[in-house]
Amino acid sequence: MYEIHPYFTNDGSVGLFSPEADDIYHSTYGALAEAYEKFVIPADLEKYFQNNTQIKVLDICFGIGYNTKSFLNFLLEKNIINFQNKNQKKQKKFLTLKQNNATIYTNNTVKQICNDKLYSNNTNYNDEVYGNNIIMETHEKNVHESATNNEALYSNNILAENSACKAQNNKIFIKAIDTDAKLFYFSPFFRQGLEKDKKYNNIDFNYEKINKLLKNDFSQKYKLKNDVNLFIFKNIIEKLPEIFDDIEFEENLTSKKYFAFFDHRFIALYKLLKNNQCKYGFYASLNTFLHNIYYRYISNRYKKALNALCMNDLIFEPEVNDARVSIKNDKNIYNLIFLDAFTPAKCPALWSLEFFKLLFEHLDEDGMILTYSNSAAVRNAMINAGFFVGKIYNEKINKFTGTIAVKNKSLIKYELSEYDLGLINSRAGIFYRDENLDLVNEAIIKAHENEVKTSDKISSSKFIKAYKKQKLNIDRC
Numbered sequence: 001m002y003e004i005h006p007y008f009t010n011d012g013s014v015g016l017f018s019p020e021a022d023d024i025y026h027s028t029y030g031a032l033a034e035a036y037e038k039f040v041i042p043a044d045l046e047k048y049f050q051n052n053t054q055i056k057v058l059d060i061c062f063g064i065g066y067n068t069k070s071f072l073n074f075l076l077e078k079n080i081i082n083f084q085n086k087n088q089k090k091q092k093k094f095l096t097l098k099q100n101n102a103t104i105y106t107n108n109t110v111k112q113i114c115n116d117k118l119y120s121n122n123t124n125y126n127d128e129v130y131g132n133n134i135i136m137e138t139h140e141k142n143v144h145e146s147a148t149n150n151e152a153l154y155s156n157n158i159l160a161e162n163s164a165c166k167a168q169n170n171k172i173f174i175k176a177i178d179t180d181a182k183l184f185y186f187s188p189f190f191r192q193g194l195e196k197d198k199k200y201n202n203i204d205f206n207y208e209k210i211n212k213l214l215k216n217d218f219s220q221k222y223k224l225k226n227d228v229n230l231f232i233f234k235n236i237i238e239k240l241p242e243i244f245d246d247i248e249f250e251e252n253l254t255s256k257k258y259f260a261f262f263d264h265r266f267i268a269l270y271k272l273l274k275n276n277q278c279k280y281g282f283y284a285s286l287n288t289f290l291h292n293i294y295y296r297y298i299s300n301r302y303k304k305a306l307n308a309l310c311m312n313d314l315i316f317e318p319e320v321n322d323a324r325v326s327i328k329n330d331k332n333i334y335n336l337i338f339l340d341a342f343t344p345a346k347c348p349a350l351w352s353l354e355f356f357k358l359l360f361e362h363l364d365e366d367g368m369i370l371t372y373s374n375s376a377a378v379r380n381a382m383i384n385a386g387f388f389v390g391k392i393y394n395e396k397i398n399k400f401t402g403t404i405a406v407k408n409k410s411l412i413k414y415e416l417s418e419y420d421l422g423l424i425n426s427r428a429g430i431f432y433r434d435e436n437l438d439l440v441n442e443a444i445i446k447a448h449e450n451e452v453k454t455s456d457k458i459s460s461s462k463f464i465k466a467y468k469k470q471k472l473n474i475d476r477c
């Protein structure tokens, strides 16, 4: 039985724990904050878009999508993209056509679903979660203040009217890979909580880091726009329609246990589409659904809102696959690669020398790979694969928080230090190997352990001791 283990991290975004990997999917410091600070901000996208109008992004280990979402959120915030369609005239025609087709369906379905109180017995909330307020622009008090926060599901943000011209020409392609289909399915449903929501962190698994987290300070530094989740939602239901057949996913999604973690407006959309899908076929139902929502309930905004979902220049390709297999078969060259696998000790298949060689073939000359890992073995594998390697520095916390690998050395802002290089040359720098990119993690780990054991390199602890001693002597002099 598939089960998720969600909890609110320190910025209100939902983090997951994996009992199988015995690892967390996200930093307890903040799942969203981590994505912003380790992946999106270091990518220096504003500078990138001064000279480019297209970007190809590879999100390795999509999970529930914080890296992709933060990337899109950032581009929206900075008006680098918007959801306006290029050709307004053409779009109007399209709208009229859709409207006509859709008239055969009444708005009964919408009402039916909206009135369907799935969680009527839930004692956590006093408000009715499934009122009409969920799908329609909310006039009433909504349960999920943090999620709505005066921003309706189909908000003005998505319309970004004024910035249309500026951002029109940017073309964005995002390929996202993960082995776990259910995480793709869950991705748009998670809501961002407030400090008070931490009371729902009834963690029924033992993971010290997460337990400690409950005592930490809360800080909602970043906020995801509904538009981003809506975009992911639309793409996932279109490109992974198996979502509707996955009973385990649905059981989790509608379980009272996880009630606080999901944005129930999206669950309402999901149910609506699922119901319509059975009756009329998926695409017809999607159109009907849009018709009902946009035309009847938010009629004064409908044109812009439908434009929003028809953006031509933003392509999101989710792929459920082993990243090694997917990338081997991929002909794309990427400008930006997010590498967010579990730690090298848990998931060495995505940190091996051969995997980095594969990424080298798929990275643009001015592209960059960003990862949260500071591991000497990872950095050494990157260097041996041909990359220049540097560090990611987070000014806010004055710490190095990850690693960047590039082909163009001038893109490195923070070089590896003498200490980092020393570690790379110690046993800690012995990288993982996966010659044909097909070994299971356990086999890679075993071979690595043997190599470390028999290596005549200095151990990392001896190196650290010697380094500190030398440093002390220099300081004294």
Ligand SMILES: C[S@@+](CC[C@H](N)C(=O)[O-])C[C@H]1O[C@@H](n2cnc3c(N)ncnc32)[C@H](O)[C@@H]1O
Pocket: 024, 025, 026, 035, 060, 061, 062, 063, 064, 065, 066, 067, 177, 178, 179, 180, 183, 321, 322, 323, 324, 340, 341, 342, 347, 349, 350
């Ligand atoms: C640390 S989590 C990623 C978190 C994610 N970036 C997010 O924002 O939610 C690691 C992910 O790696 C995925 N994974 C593990 N091995 C993989 C492989 N060989 N290929 C693709 N994905 C893999 C897991 O399913 C898991 O979702």
